[in-house]
C-alpha cells in the first residue's frame with residue numbers, strides 16, 4: 621500500500637482523482653479503453669468532484685462498473701447508489717461507453733447478478749475507486765468478510781455497524797430503514813483490479829484505517845486485504861490518518 625496524507629478532504633480527493641486519472645489514461649493509451657469500478661458514499665464526494673472536472677479524459681472509451689447497491693432501494697430513494705452515480709458522475713461527464721449499474725429493485729436478482737458477472741468477467745479491470753467503511757468494510761463486504769469466493773457479484777448481509785453508519789450519514793431516516801442486504805462486488809473481484817485507489821477522509825474512519833493499513837490481514841477488517849495488492853494507493857486526510865503510527869504519518 622502506498623499512503624498519501626493530505627491536510628484537507630478537498631486536497632485528498634483531488635490527489636486520489638489524479639492518481640486514478642493516471643491509471644485511466646495509461647489503460648486508454650495501452651489498449652484503447654479503460655474499465656473502471658466506482659464506489660459511492662460520503663468518502664467519494666471530493667474525489668468524484670475532482671474526477672469529473674479533469675479535462676481530456678476520453679470517457680467514451682470507458683466502461684464503468686458499479687461497486688455495490690442496497691437490495692430493495694430504487695433510484696427514487698435518496699440513498700440509492702445508482703442515483704448517486706448518475707448525479708455525481710454520469711451527468712457530469714460526456715457519455716461513457718457503458719455504465720453497468722446495479723438495480724436494487726431488479727425483478728430477477730439472480731439474472732441481474734449473472735449479467736453483471738458476465739460483463740465484468742469479459743476483461744481485466746484497470747482501476748477500482750473504493751472507500752473503507754467505519755467497520756473496515758470493503759464495498760459491502762462487512763466483517764467477517766468472505767476472502768475466498770471468486771464470484772464477482774453476490775448478495776451479502778449487512779451488519780449493524782454498517783447499517784448504523786449509513787443511517788448516521790443521513791442516507792436513511794433511522795436504522796430500521798436501512799436494508800439488511802446488498803448486492804456487492806466480492807473482495808476477490810476488487811483485488812483483480814490492476815490499480816486500486818482507496819479514498820478515505822474523516823476522523824470517524826481513523827480506527828478502520830489503522831486496522832486496514834497497520835493491522836494484520838484479516839477478514840475482521842476486510843479492507844486490510846488490500847495490503848496484499850501491489851498497486852493500492854490509499855488517500856487519507858489528516859483526520860482519517862490520525863491514529864496511524866508516526867512512521868506512516
Ligand SMILES: N[C@@H]1[C@@H](O)[C@H](O)[C@@H](COP(=O)(O)O)O[C@@H]1O
Pocket residue numbers: 659660661662663664687688750751752753754757759760789
Ligand atoms: N457501500 C459503500 C461503498 O461503496 C463505499 O466505498 C464504502 C465507504 O462508505 P462511505 O463512503 O459512505 O463512508 O462503503 C459504503 O457503504
